[in-house]
Amino acid sequence: MRFFSADHTAKFWRKIRKDYDLPDDVVYLENGYYNIMPRPVLRAxxxxxxxxxxxxxxxxxxxxxxxxxxxxxxxxxxxxxxxxxxxxxxxxxxxxxxxxxxxxxxxxxxxxxxxxxxxxxxxxxxxxxxxxxxxxxxxxxxxxxxxxxxxxxxxxxxxxxxxxxxxxxxxxxxxxxxxxxxxxxxxxxxxxxxxxxxxxxxxxxxxxxxxxxxxxxxxxxxxxxxxxxxxxxxxxxxxxxxxxxxxxxxxxxxxxxxxxxxxxxxxxxxxxxxxxxxxxxxYTAMGPQRKEDRLRELTTYWTSRVRAFDQVLMNTPEDSRRYCGIANFGMRHLSPKELHTALLERFNIWTVAIDTPTVKGVRVTLNVFNTFGELDQLVAAVRQLNRV
Ligand SMILES: Cc1ncc(COP(=O)(O)O)c(C=O)c1O
Missing domain, CATH: 3.40.640.10 (Type I PLP-dependent aspartate aminotransferase-like (Major domain))
Incomplete structure:
Protein backbone atom coordinates (compact mmCIF):
# COMPACT_ATOMS: atom_id res chain seq x y z
CA MET A 1 0.00 0.00 0.00
CA ARG A 2 1.33 3.49 -0.83
CA PHE A 3 0.99 6.20 1.80
CA PHE A 4 2.76 8.90 -0.17
CA SER A 5 2.01 10.81 -3.30
CA ALA A 6 4.90 10.80 -5.80
CA ASP A 7 5.58 14.41 -4.90
CA HIS A 8 5.70 13.70 -1.19
CA THR A 9 8.02 10.75 -1.85
CA ALA A 10 10.46 12.86 -3.88
CA LYS A 11 10.50 15.41 -1.06
CA PHE A 12 11.18 12.68 1.49
CA TRP A 13 14.24 11.37 -0.38
CA ARG A 14 15.56 14.89 -1.04
CA LYS A 15 15.47 15.45 2.71
CA ILE A 16 17.31 12.16 3.32
CA ARG A 17 20.00 13.16 0.82
CA LYS A 18 20.57 16.39 2.71
CA ASP A 19 21.60 14.29 5.72
CA TYR A 20 24.72 13.14 3.88
CA ASP A 21 28.06 14.82 3.27
CA LEU A 22 28.86 13.49 -0.18
CA PRO A 23 31.95 13.92 -2.34
CA ASP A 24 31.11 16.55 -4.97
CA ASP A 25 33.54 15.33 -7.63
CA VAL A 26 31.86 11.97 -8.41
CA VAL A 27 28.48 10.29 -8.69
CA TYR A 28 28.82 7.92 -5.75
CA LEU A 29 27.60 4.46 -6.79
CA GLU A 30 29.88 2.25 -4.67
CA ASN A 31 28.13 1.83 -1.35
CA GLY A 32 28.98 -1.85 -1.01
CA TYR A 33 32.27 -1.54 0.83
CA TYR A 34 30.41 0.21 3.61
CA ASN A 35 27.66 2.79 3.92
CA ILE A 36 28.84 6.20 5.03
CA MET A 37 26.94 7.50 8.06
CA PRO A 38 24.21 10.12 7.66
CA ARG A 39 24.97 13.27 9.66
CA PRO A 40 22.67 12.50 12.67
CA VAL A 41 24.41 9.13 13.16
CA LEU A 42 27.86 10.70 12.70
CA ARG A 43 27.03 13.36 15.33
CA ALA A 44 25.84 10.66 17.76
CA TYR A 283 16.97 3.29 9.75
CA THR A 284 13.64 2.64 11.44
CA ALA A 285 12.54 6.26 11.17
CA MET A 286 13.23 6.09 7.43
CA GLY A 287 11.21 2.87 7.29
CA PRO A 288 12.94 -0.44 6.45
CA GLN A 289 10.35 -1.38 3.85
CA ARG A 290 10.36 2.09 2.34
CA LYS A 291 14.15 1.92 2.07
CA GLU A 292 14.06 -1.54 0.47
CA ASP A 293 11.38 -0.44 -2.01
CA ARG A 294 13.32 2.69 -2.92
CA LEU A 295 16.59 0.82 -3.51
CA ARG A 296 14.81 -1.75 -5.66
CA GLU A 297 12.98 0.94 -7.61
CA LEU A 298 16.25 2.78 -8.34
CA THR A 299 18.01 -0.44 -9.40
CA THR A 300 15.12 -1.39 -11.66
CA TYR A 301 15.23 2.11 -13.16
CA TRP A 302 18.83 1.93 -14.39
CA THR A 303 19.10 -1.80 -15.11
CA SER A 304 15.96 -1.90 -17.23
CA ARG A 305 17.45 0.86 -19.41
CA VAL A 306 20.99 -0.51 -19.87
CA ARG A 307 19.78 -4.08 -20.46
CA ALA A 308 18.58 -2.93 -23.85
CA PHE A 309 22.08 -1.93 -25.06
CA ASP A 310 23.64 -4.55 -27.33
CA GLN A 311 27.12 -4.45 -25.75
CA VAL A 312 25.78 -4.86 -22.20
CA LEU A 313 25.88 -8.17 -20.36
CA MET A 314 23.82 -8.07 -17.18
CA ASN A 315 25.12 -10.19 -14.30
CA THR A 316 22.07 -9.57 -12.11
CA PRO A 317 18.73 -11.37 -12.53
CA GLU A 318 15.93 -9.61 -14.38
CA ASP A 319 13.26 -10.56 -11.83
CA SER A 320 13.11 -7.65 -9.36
CA ARG A 321 12.35 -10.03 -6.47
CA ARG A 322 15.92 -11.33 -6.89
CA TYR A 323 17.76 -8.03 -6.31
CA CYS A 324 17.50 -4.85 -4.32
CA GLY A 325 20.17 -2.10 -4.23
CA ILE A 326 23.08 -3.90 -5.93
CA ALA A 327 23.48 -4.85 -9.59
CA ASN A 328 26.35 -5.64 -11.92
CA PHE A 329 26.86 -5.30 -15.65
CA GLY A 330 29.71 -5.91 -18.05
CA MET A 331 30.29 -4.74 -21.62
CA ARG A 332 31.42 -7.09 -24.38
CA HIS A 333 34.24 -4.89 -25.63
CA LEU A 334 35.60 -3.68 -22.27
CA SER A 335 37.32 -5.52 -19.43
CA PRO A 336 35.91 -4.79 -15.96
CA LYS A 337 38.91 -2.54 -15.25
CA GLU A 338 38.48 -0.65 -18.54
CA LEU A 339 34.77 -0.18 -17.90
CA HIS A 340 35.37 0.99 -14.34
CA THR A 341 38.09 3.38 -15.49
CA ALA A 342 35.99 4.77 -18.36
CA LEU A 343 33.06 5.43 -16.01
CA LEU A 344 35.33 7.22 -13.56
CA GLU A 345 37.62 9.13 -15.87
CA ARG A 346 35.18 10.09 -18.62
CA PHE A 347 31.95 10.39 -16.65
CA ASN A 348 32.96 10.88 -12.98
CA ILE A 349 30.98 7.84 -11.89
CA TRP A 350 32.42 5.84 -9.00
CA THR A 351 31.75 2.07 -9.10
CA VAL A 352 33.91 -0.99 -8.48
CA ALA A 353 35.33 -3.42 -11.04
CA ILE A 354 34.50 -7.08 -10.45
CA ASP A 355 36.71 -9.54 -12.28
CA THR A 356 36.25 -13.12 -11.13
CA PRO A 357 36.12 -16.33 -13.18
CA THR A 358 32.30 -16.31 -13.12
CA VAL A 359 31.41 -12.62 -12.90
CA LYS A 360 32.95 -9.86 -15.03
CA GLY A 361 31.69 -6.31 -14.91
CA VAL A 362 31.27 -3.35 -12.61
CA ARG A 363 29.14 -3.38 -9.51
CA VAL A 364 26.75 -0.51 -8.91
CA THR A 365 25.69 -0.35 -5.28
CA LEU A 366 23.13 2.29 -4.46
CA ASN A 367 22.32 4.06 -1.24
CA VAL A 368 19.29 5.96 -0.03
CA PHE A 369 20.83 9.28 -1.12
CA ASN A 370 21.12 8.30 -4.79
CA THR A 371 18.76 10.00 -7.20
CA PHE A 372 17.07 9.16 -10.49
CA GLY A 373 19.09 12.04 -12.00
CA GLU A 374 22.36 10.31 -11.07
CA LEU A 375 21.13 7.11 -12.63
CA ASP A 376 20.24 9.02 -15.79
CA GLN A 377 23.92 10.03 -15.87
CA LEU A 378 24.94 6.38 -15.53
CA VAL A 379 22.58 5.31 -18.31
CA ALA A 380 23.81 8.13 -20.57
CA ALA A 381 27.42 7.07 -19.94
CA VAL A 382 26.68 3.43 -20.78
CA ARG A 383 24.81 4.57 -23.91
CA GLN A 384 27.94 6.39 -25.07
CA LEU A 385 30.20 3.45 -24.23
CA ASN A 386 27.82 1.21 -26.13
CA ARG A 387 28.65 3.05 -29.38
CA VAL A 388 31.71 1.10 -30.44
C1 LIG B 1 29.43 -11.16 1.04
C2 LIG B 1 30.43 -10.51 1.95
N1 LIG B 1 30.83 -11.17 3.03
C3 LIG B 1 31.69 -10.65 3.89
C4 LIG B 1 32.23 -9.41 3.69
C5 LIG B 1 33.22 -8.88 4.66
O1 LIG B 1 32.67 -7.83 5.37
P1 LIG B 1 33.54 -7.14 6.49
O2 LIG B 1 34.79 -6.63 5.83
O3 LIG B 1 32.67 -6.05 7.00
O4 LIG B 1 33.86 -8.18 7.48
C6 LIG B 1 31.86 -8.67 2.58
C7 LIG B 1 32.42 -7.33 2.34
O5 LIG B 1 32.13 -6.64 1.41
C8 LIG B 1 30.93 -9.24 1.68
O6 LIG B 1 30.55 -8.58 0.59
Whole structure:
Protein backbone atom coordinates (compact mmCIF):
# COMPACT_ATOMS: atom_id res chain seq x y z
CA MET A 1 0.00 0.00 0.00
CA ARG A 2 1.33 3.49 -0.83
CA PHE A 3 0.99 6.20 1.80
CA PHE A 4 2.76 8.90 -0.17
CA SER A 5 2.01 10.81 -3.30
CA ALA A 6 4.90 10.80 -5.80
CA ASP A 7 5.58 14.41 -4.90
CA HIS A 8 5.70 13.70 -1.19
CA THR A 9 8.02 10.75 -1.85
CA ALA A 10 10.46 12.86 -3.88
CA LYS A 11 10.50 15.41 -1.06
CA PHE A 12 11.18 12.68 1.49
CA TRP A 13 14.24 11.37 -0.38
CA ARG A 14 15.56 14.89 -1.04
CA LYS A 15 15.47 15.45 2.71
CA ILE A 16 17.31 12.16 3.32
CA ARG A 17 20.00 13.16 0.82
CA LYS A 18 20.57 16.39 2.71
CA ASP A 19 21.60 14.29 5.72
CA TYR A 20 24.72 13.14 3.88
CA ASP A 21 28.06 14.82 3.27
CA LEU A 22 28.86 13.49 -0.18
CA PRO A 23 31.95 13.92 -2.34
CA ASP A 24 31.11 16.55 -4.97
CA ASP A 25 33.54 15.33 -7.63
CA VAL A 26 31.86 11.97 -8.41
CA VAL A 27 28.48 10.29 -8.69
CA TYR A 28 28.82 7.92 -5.75
CA LEU A 29 27.60 4.46 -6.79
CA GLU A 30 29.88 2.25 -4.67
CA ASN A 31 28.13 1.83 -1.35
CA GLY A 32 28.98 -1.85 -1.01
CA TYR A 33 32.27 -1.54 0.83
CA TYR A 34 30.41 0.21 3.61
CA ASN A 35 27.66 2.79 3.92
CA ILE A 36 28.84 6.20 5.03
CA MET A 37 26.94 7.50 8.06
CA PRO A 38 24.21 10.12 7.66
CA ARG A 39 24.97 13.27 9.66
CA PRO A 40 22.67 12.50 12.67
CA VAL A 41 24.41 9.13 13.16
CA LEU A 42 27.86 10.70 12.70
CA ARG A 43 27.03 13.36 15.33
CA ALA A 44 25.84 10.66 17.76
CA UNK A 45 29.08 8.74 17.16
CA UNK A 46 31.12 11.87 17.91
CA UNK A 47 29.13 12.40 21.12
CA UNK A 48 29.78 8.80 22.22
CA UNK A 49 33.51 9.19 21.54
CA UNK A 50 33.59 12.36 23.63
CA UNK A 51 31.54 10.87 26.45
CA UNK A 52 33.80 7.82 26.59
CA UNK A 53 36.84 9.98 26.65
CA UNK A 54 35.37 11.98 29.52
CA UNK A 55 34.32 9.00 31.66
CA UNK A 56 37.10 6.59 30.74
CA UNK A 57 37.43 3.52 32.92
CA UNK A 58 34.56 4.74 35.09
CA UNK A 59 32.36 3.92 32.13
CA UNK A 60 34.22 0.77 31.09
CA UNK A 61 34.14 -0.76 34.57
CA UNK A 62 30.57 0.10 35.45
CA UNK A 63 28.42 0.40 32.34
CA UNK A 64 30.09 -1.21 29.31
CA UNK A 65 28.65 -4.70 29.52
CA UNK A 66 25.18 -3.59 30.53
CA UNK A 67 25.11 -1.23 27.55
CA UNK A 68 26.40 -3.92 25.22
CA UNK A 69 23.45 -6.12 26.21
CA UNK A 70 21.04 -3.30 25.43
CA UNK A 71 22.69 -2.68 22.04
CA UNK A 72 22.75 -6.41 21.20
CA UNK A 73 19.03 -6.60 22.05
CA UNK A 74 18.35 -3.75 19.60
CA UNK A 75 20.20 -5.62 16.86
CA UNK A 76 18.33 -8.81 17.77
CA UNK A 77 15.13 -6.79 17.22
CA UNK A 78 16.23 -5.83 13.70
CA UNK A 79 17.30 -9.40 12.88
CA UNK A 80 14.25 -10.89 14.60
CA UNK A 81 15.89 -13.37 16.97
CA UNK A 82 16.13 -13.80 20.73
CA UNK A 83 18.77 -11.53 22.33
CA UNK A 84 20.32 -14.69 23.79
CA UNK A 85 21.16 -15.83 20.25
CA UNK A 86 23.15 -12.78 19.17
CA UNK A 87 26.49 -11.11 19.91
CA UNK A 88 28.04 -7.91 18.61
CA UNK A 89 31.19 -8.43 16.57
CA UNK A 90 33.41 -6.12 14.54
CA UNK A 91 32.21 -7.32 11.16
CA UNK A 92 31.00 -10.24 9.05
CA UNK A 93 34.52 -11.62 8.71
CA UNK A 94 34.81 -12.00 12.47
CA UNK A 95 31.29 -13.41 12.78
CA UNK A 96 31.81 -16.04 10.11
CA UNK A 97 35.28 -16.94 11.34
CA UNK A 98 33.95 -17.40 14.87
CA UNK A 99 31.80 -20.21 13.50
CA UNK A 100 34.16 -21.74 10.96
CA UNK A 101 37.08 -21.87 13.36
CA UNK A 102 34.91 -22.56 16.42
CA UNK A 103 33.26 -25.78 15.24
CA UNK A 104 34.90 -29.11 15.96
CA UNK A 105 35.43 -30.44 12.45
CA UNK A 106 36.03 -34.05 11.69
CA UNK A 107 38.32 -35.16 8.89
CA UNK A 108 36.17 -35.76 5.80
CA UNK A 109 33.35 -33.39 6.83
CA UNK A 110 32.06 -31.74 3.67
CA UNK A 111 31.09 -28.10 3.19
CA UNK A 112 29.22 -26.85 0.14
CA UNK A 113 29.98 -23.31 -0.97
CA UNK A 114 29.79 -21.37 -4.21
CA UNK A 115 32.13 -19.50 -6.53
CA UNK A 116 30.23 -16.35 -5.64
CA UNK A 117 30.91 -16.60 -1.91
CA UNK A 118 33.10 -13.85 -0.44
CA UNK A 119 36.83 -14.47 -0.94
CA UNK A 120 37.81 -14.50 2.72
CA UNK A 121 35.06 -17.04 3.54
CA UNK A 122 36.42 -19.28 0.79
CA UNK A 123 39.90 -18.82 2.26
CA UNK A 124 38.69 -19.71 5.76
CA UNK A 125 37.36 -22.99 4.44
CA UNK A 126 40.53 -23.60 2.47
CA UNK A 127 42.38 -23.20 5.75
CA UNK A 128 40.10 -25.79 7.41
CA UNK A 129 40.71 -28.05 4.44
CA UNK A 130 44.47 -27.81 4.83
CA UNK A 131 44.63 -28.11 8.62
CA UNK A 132 41.49 -30.02 9.61
CA UNK A 133 40.86 -32.18 6.56
CA UNK A 134 37.49 -30.57 5.74
CA UNK A 135 36.38 -31.25 2.13
CA UNK A 136 34.86 -28.44 0.08
CA UNK A 137 32.43 -28.80 -2.79
CA UNK A 138 31.88 -25.76 -4.96
CA UNK A 139 28.64 -24.97 -6.75
CA UNK A 140 28.01 -22.55 -9.59
CA UNK A 141 24.93 -20.45 -8.78
CA UNK A 142 23.24 -19.34 -12.04
CA UNK A 143 23.51 -15.58 -12.65
CA UNK A 144 19.95 -15.39 -13.93
CA UNK A 145 17.96 -18.23 -12.32
CA UNK A 146 14.49 -18.93 -13.64
CA UNK A 147 13.22 -20.29 -10.31
CA UNK A 148 14.24 -20.89 -6.69
CA UNK A 149 14.17 -24.59 -7.45
CA UNK A 150 16.96 -24.16 -9.99
CA UNK A 151 19.18 -22.76 -7.23
CA UNK A 152 18.15 -25.41 -4.71
CA UNK A 153 18.95 -28.13 -7.26
CA UNK A 154 22.47 -26.79 -7.70
CA UNK A 155 23.09 -27.19 -3.96
CA UNK A 156 21.15 -30.47 -3.66
CA UNK A 157 23.32 -32.07 -6.34
CA UNK A 158 26.40 -31.68 -4.14
CA UNK A 159 24.81 -32.95 -0.92
CA UNK A 160 26.05 -36.27 0.42
CA UNK A 161 25.82 -38.14 3.74
CA UNK A 162 29.12 -36.44 4.65
CA UNK A 163 27.83 -32.89 4.08
CA UNK A 164 28.07 -31.09 7.38
CA UNK A 165 27.43 -27.52 6.33
CA UNK A 166 26.41 -25.16 3.55
CA UNK A 167 28.08 -21.75 3.42
CA UNK A 168 25.88 -19.35 1.46
CA UNK A 169 25.56 -15.59 1.00
CA UNK A 170 22.12 -14.10 1.57
CA UNK A 171 22.89 -11.54 -1.13
CA UNK A 172 25.75 -12.26 -3.54
CA UNK A 173 28.16 -9.34 -3.13
CA UNK A 174 29.39 -9.50 -6.75
CA UNK A 175 26.00 -9.30 -8.45
CA UNK A 176 23.37 -8.34 -5.87
CA UNK A 177 21.38 -11.54 -6.40
CA UNK A 178 19.20 -12.42 -3.38
CA UNK A 179 19.24 -16.17 -2.73
CA UNK A 180 16.25 -18.23 -1.45
CA UNK A 181 17.81 -18.80 1.96
CA UNK A 182 14.63 -19.89 3.71
CA UNK A 183 14.05 -22.68 1.20
CA UNK A 184 17.69 -23.73 1.24
CA UNK A 185 17.65 -23.91 5.06
CA UNK A 186 14.52 -26.07 4.98
CA UNK A 187 16.12 -28.43 2.46
CA UNK A 188 19.34 -28.63 4.48
CA UNK A 189 17.46 -29.20 7.73
CA UNK A 190 15.64 -32.20 6.21
CA UNK A 191 19.05 -33.72 5.55
CA UNK A 192 20.68 -32.78 8.85
CA UNK A 193 22.97 -30.19 7.25
CA UNK A 194 23.80 -26.91 9.00
CA UNK A 195 23.60 -23.60 7.14
CA UNK A 196 25.99 -20.71 7.76
CA UNK A 197 24.66 -17.59 6.08
CA UNK A 198 26.88 -14.70 5.06
CA UNK A 199 24.47 -11.83 5.55
CA UNK A 200 27.00 -9.02 5.04
CA UNK A 201 24.77 -7.28 2.51
CA UNK A 202 21.33 -8.26 3.70
CA UNK A 203 20.70 -6.71 7.13
CA UNK A 204 19.49 -3.18 6.50
CA UNK A 205 19.19 -3.61 2.74
CA UNK A 206 16.27 -6.07 2.82
CA UNK A 207 14.05 -7.27 5.65
CA UNK A 208 15.80 -10.13 7.46
CA UNK A 209 14.27 -12.43 10.08
CA UNK A 210 16.20 -15.21 11.78
CA UNK A 211 12.90 -16.78 12.91
CA UNK A 212 11.61 -16.86 9.38
CA UNK A 213 14.82 -18.02 7.67
CA UNK A 214 15.42 -20.68 10.31
CA UNK A 215 19.14 -20.87 9.58
CA UNK A 216 21.79 -22.09 12.02
CA UNK A 217 24.36 -19.31 11.93
CA UNK A 218 24.19 -15.83 10.39
CA UNK A 219 26.96 -13.23 10.25
CA UNK A 220 26.58 -9.62 9.20
CA UNK A 221 28.26 -6.20 9.18
CA UNK A 222 26.31 -3.28 10.58
CA UNK A 223 28.63 -0.71 8.98
CA UNK A 224 27.22 -1.73 5.63
CA UNK A 225 23.45 -1.29 5.26
CA UNK A 226 22.61 -0.16 8.79
CA UNK A 227 25.15 2.71 8.40
CA UNK A 228 26.69 2.20 11.83
CA UNK A 229 30.32 3.32 12.25
CA UNK A 230 33.08 1.16 10.81
CA UNK A 231 33.76 -1.86 12.99
CA UNK A 232 30.22 -2.96 13.83
CA UNK A 233 28.89 -6.43 13.10
CA UNK A 234 26.73 -9.17 14.57
CA UNK A 235 26.59 -12.94 14.81
CA UNK A 236 23.46 -15.03 15.28
CA UNK A 237 23.77 -18.62 16.54
CA UNK A 238 20.65 -20.79 16.86
CA UNK A 239 20.23 -21.42 20.58
CA UNK A 240 20.54 -25.20 20.39
CA UNK A 241 23.89 -24.91 18.59
CA UNK A 242 25.64 -22.53 20.99
CA UNK A 243 27.30 -25.39 22.94
CA UNK A 244 28.79 -26.71 19.67
CA UNK A 245 30.83 -23.57 19.05
CA UNK A 246 34.15 -23.15 20.87
CA UNK A 247 35.28 -19.61 21.67
CA UNK A 248 38.26 -18.13 19.86
CA UNK A 249 39.37 -16.39 23.09
CA UNK A 250 38.56 -18.47 26.17
CA UNK A 251 36.24 -16.91 28.73
CA UNK A 252 35.16 -19.06 31.71
CA UNK A 253 32.79 -16.38 33.00
CA UNK A 254 30.08 -17.85 30.81
CA UNK A 255 28.61 -21.32 30.52
CA UNK A 256 28.99 -23.35 27.34
CA UNK A 257 25.38 -22.64 26.39
CA UNK A 258 25.78 -18.86 26.80
CA UNK A 259 26.54 -17.06 23.53
CA UNK A 260 28.56 -14.46 25.42
CA UNK A 261 31.35 -17.02 25.73
CA UNK A 262 32.05 -16.17 22.05
CA UNK A 263 32.29 -12.46 22.68
CA UNK A 264 35.53 -12.00 24.59
CA UNK A 265 37.45 -9.53 22.45
CA UNK A 266 39.34 -7.57 25.09
CA UNK A 267 39.29 -3.78 25.27
CA UNK A 268 37.60 -2.44 22.16
CA UNK A 269 36.32 0.89 20.82
CA UNK A 270 33.01 0.93 22.69
CA UNK A 271 31.79 4.14 21.01
CA UNK A 272 31.21 2.25 17.77
CA UNK A 273 28.86 -0.23 19.46
CA UNK A 274 27.13 2.57 21.35
CA UNK A 275 26.26 4.23 18.04
CA UNK A 276 24.45 1.16 16.69
CA UNK A 277 21.11 2.15 18.34
CA UNK A 278 21.41 5.62 16.79
CA UNK A 279 21.94 4.03 13.36
CA UNK A 280 18.98 1.71 13.95
CA UNK A 281 16.84 4.69 15.00
CA UNK A 282 17.69 6.45 11.74
CA TYR A 283 16.97 3.29 9.75
CA THR A 284 13.64 2.64 11.44
CA ALA A 285 12.54 6.26 11.17
CA MET A 286 13.23 6.09 7.43
CA GLY A 287 11.21 2.87 7.29
CA PRO A 288 12.94 -0.44 6.45
CA GLN A 289 10.35 -1.38 3.85
CA ARG A 290 10.36 2.09 2.34
CA LYS A 291 14.15 1.92 2.07
CA GLU A 292 14.06 -1.54 0.47
CA ASP A 293 11.38 -0.44 -2.01
CA ARG A 294 13.32 2.69 -2.92
CA LEU A 295 16.59 0.82 -3.51
CA ARG A 296 14.81 -1.75 -5.66
CA GLU A 297 12.98 0.94 -7.61
CA LEU A 298 16.25 2.78 -8.34
CA THR A 299 18.01 -0.44 -9.40
CA THR A 300 15.12 -1.39 -11.66
CA TYR A 301 15.23 2.11 -13.16
CA TRP A 302 18.83 1.93 -14.39
CA THR A 303 19.10 -1.80 -15.11
CA SER A 304 15.96 -1.90 -17.23
CA ARG A 305 17.45 0.86 -19.41
CA VAL A 306 20.99 -0.51 -19.87
CA ARG A 307 19.78 -4.08 -20.46
CA ALA A 308 18.58 -2.93 -23.85
CA PHE A 309 22.08 -1.93 -25.06
CA ASP A 310 23.64 -4.55 -27.33
CA GLN A 311 27.12 -4.45 -25.75
CA VAL A 312 25.78 -4.86 -22.20
CA LEU A 313 25.88 -8.17 -20.36
CA MET A 314 23.82 -8.07 -17.18
CA ASN A 315 25.12 -10.19 -14.30
CA THR A 316 22.07 -9.57 -12.11
CA PRO A 317 18.73 -11.37 -12.53
CA GLU A 318 15.93 -9.61 -14.38
CA ASP A 319 13.26 -10.56 -11.83
CA SER A 320 13.11 -7.65 -9.36
CA ARG A 321 12.35 -10.03 -6.47
CA ARG A 322 15.92 -11.33 -6.89
CA TYR A 323 17.76 -8.03 -6.31
CA CYS A 324 17.50 -4.85 -4.32
CA GLY A 325 20.17 -2.10 -4.23
CA ILE A 326 23.08 -3.90 -5.93
CA ALA A 327 23.48 -4.85 -9.59
CA ASN A 328 26.35 -5.64 -11.92
CA PHE A 329 26.86 -5.30 -15.65
CA GLY A 330 29.71 -5.91 -18.05
CA MET A 331 30.29 -4.74 -21.62
CA ARG A 332 31.42 -7.09 -24.38
CA HIS A 333 34.24 -4.89 -25.63
CA LEU A 334 35.60 -3.68 -22.27
CA SER A 335 37.32 -5.52 -19.43
CA PRO A 336 35.91 -4.79 -15.96
CA LYS A 337 38.91 -2.54 -15.25
CA GLU A 338 38.48 -0.65 -18.54
CA LEU A 339 34.77 -0.18 -17.90
CA HIS A 340 35.37 0.99 -14.34
CA THR A 341 38.09 3.38 -15.49
CA ALA A 342 35.99 4.77 -18.36
CA LEU A 343 33.06 5.43 -16.01
CA LEU A 344 35.33 7.22 -13.56
CA GLU A 345 37.62 9.13 -15.87
CA ARG A 346 35.18 10.09 -18.62
CA PHE A 347 31.95 10.39 -16.65
CA ASN A 348 32.96 10.88 -12.98
CA ILE A 349 30.98 7.84 -11.89
CA TRP A 350 32.42 5.84 -9.00
CA THR A 351 31.75 2.07 -9.10
CA VAL A 352 33.91 -0.99 -8.48
CA ALA A 353 35.33 -3.42 -11.04
CA ILE A 354 34.50 -7.08 -10.45
CA ASP A 355 36.71 -9.54 -12.28
CA THR A 356 36.25 -13.12 -11.13
CA PRO A 357 36.12 -16.33 -13.18
CA THR A 358 32.30 -16.31 -13.12
CA VAL A 359 31.41 -12.62 -12.90
CA LYS A 360 32.95 -9.86 -15.03
CA GLY A 361 31.69 -6.31 -14.91
CA VAL A 362 31.27 -3.35 -12.61
CA ARG A 363 29.14 -3.38 -9.51
CA VAL A 364 26.75 -0.51 -8.91
CA THR A 365 25.69 -0.35 -5.28
CA LEU A 366 23.13 2.29 -4.46
CA ASN A 367 22.32 4.06 -1.24
CA VAL A 368 19.29 5.96 -0.03
CA PHE A 369 20.83 9.28 -1.12
CA ASN A 370 21.12 8.30 -4.79
CA THR A 371 18.76 10.00 -7.20
CA PHE A 372 17.07 9.16 -10.49
CA GLY A 373 19.09 12.04 -12.00
CA GLU A 374 22.36 10.31 -11.07
CA LEU A 375 21.13 7.11 -12.63
CA ASP A 376 20.24 9.02 -15.79
CA GLN A 377 23.92 10.03 -15.87
CA LEU A 378 24.94 6.38 -15.53
CA VAL A 379 22.58 5.31 -18.31
CA ALA A 380 23.81 8.13 -20.57
CA ALA A 381 27.42 7.07 -19.94
CA VAL A 382 26.68 3.43 -20.78
CA ARG A 383 24.81 4.57 -23.91
CA GLN A 384 27.94 6.39 -25.07
CA LEU A 385 30.20 3.45 -24.23
CA ASN A 386 27.82 1.21 -26.13
CA ARG A 387 28.65 3.05 -29.38
CA VAL A 388 31.71 1.10 -30.44
C1 LIG B 1 29.43 -11.16 1.04
C2 LIG B 1 30.43 -10.51 1.95
N1 LIG B 1 30.83 -11.17 3.03
C3 LIG B 1 31.69 -10.65 3.89
C4 LIG B 1 32.23 -9.41 3.69
C5 LIG B 1 33.22 -8.88 4.66
O1 LIG B 1 32.67 -7.83 5.37
P1 LIG B 1 33.54 -7.14 6.49
O2 LIG B 1 34.79 -6.63 5.83
O3 LIG B 1 32.67 -6.05 7.00
O4 LIG B 1 33.86 -8.18 7.48
C6 LIG B 1 31.86 -8.67 2.58
C7 LIG B 1 32.42 -7.33 2.34
O5 LIG B 1 32.13 -6.64 1.41
C8 LIG B 1 30.93 -9.24 1.68
O6 LIG B 1 30.55 -8.58 0.59
Missing amino acids: FQRHVEELNRRGSLYMRTRLFEDKDVVAARVAGVMDCAPEELILTRNTTESMNTIISGLRWERGDEVILSYTDYGSMIDMLRFQREYEGVETKIVNVPLNPQSDQQILDVYAEKMSPKTRMILVPHIIHLTGQILPIKKLCALARERGIQVLVDGAHAVGQIGVSMRDLDCDFYGTSLHKWISAPLGCGALFVREALIPEVLPTYADYNFGEDDIKKLNHTGTHPAATDLTIPDAIDY
